[in-house]
Amino acid sequence: MNKPPRVWVSNANPKKGEVLRVRAQMEHVMESGLRTDPATGKVRPRNIVSRFEARLGNALLFSWEPGISIAQNPYIEFTFVARESGELQMQWKDDQGQTLSAQKTISVA
Numbered sequence: 001m002n003k004p005p006r007v008w009v010s011n012a013n014p015k016k017g018e019v020l021r022v023r024a025q026m027e028h029v030m031e032s033g034l035r036t037d038p039a040t041g042k043v044r045p046r047n048i049v050s051r052f053e054a055r056l057g058n059a060l061l062f063s064w065e066p067g068i069s070i071a072q073n074p075y076i077e078f079t080f081v082a083r084e085s086g087e088l089q090m091q092w093k094d095d096q097g098q099t100l101s102a103q104k105t106i107s108v109a
Helices: none
Strands: 006-009 019-025 049-056 059-064 076-083 086-094 099-104
Touching: 006 099, 019 086, 019 099, 049 076, 059 076
Parallel strands: none
Antiparallel strands: 006 019, 019 076, 049 059, 049 086, 086 099
């Protein structure tokens, strides 16, 4: 989880009540813990993104707890209704405790 996530918002300056679409992708190996290392024969430790949250200000818009079936470099897409301006904050956390964050400013007209 070194590179910053890629985030796209359909409209950063929406009208009140407009539905916004958010697309986000981050780079992560999403190791399930079910495979063995061919060189050593040992099981590779599980390390997946275990939690994603999206907030606008203090309000939780969306949370997700993916499982081991999600492919590497997880992509997520969600919508929400623009009711107020604020900072759209997204955070990914993996099994090793590492976190990545991304922000986008939303200014409701």
